[in-house]
Amino acid sequence: MGQTASNVAKKVVTPITSLYSQNNNGSTEICKRTVKHPVIPYVFKRRGSMYFDEDGDLAHEFYEEVFLDRMGKKRMMRKQERNLIAQGEIELPFPRLHVDFPIVICEAPDL
Template structure:
């Protein structure tokens, strides 16, 4: 009792381009479709930044503001997280290239 599993169809971004060869497929349509396949690289040079700039130009993951809360006649300082007026960091250029997570190679230390 086996299962019928279809093989995924599509172009693997790190393949050699041909079914068994190392050259790119020929033809105008195939060339347009596989142009990115032939020149794909397993390295990542940029990433989306995870930090934000605030109104003062400071860069951090989170920003908090200290507020004074009065309860039962007592004054307490409480931190309130700021969500407004934050600008995303944008694209960050990596100092050293990283290997793409979908690159089909096992890397191990022996």
């Protein structure tokens, strides 16, 4: 996913353009070349944005209540940043287009 748009475009266009080659006499023929790693424009997984805490609860942020004085009358919510485990990779419900894939998607107007 860390590729630039031009690198992705080269990987997509190269298999397509390499299928057709010109002979010395100018005619176009289809080559029988296989592509080692085809690039697909879809993303099937993403990195999760939530965390698990010590109890196994899942949330974006965790807060703990802290008492500021000895009597316990003043309280404050402090953000908990320790002992959190990232959620990891999440399967998307349906494939989405890659952000860096250089394709313009538009709807043609009805004439």
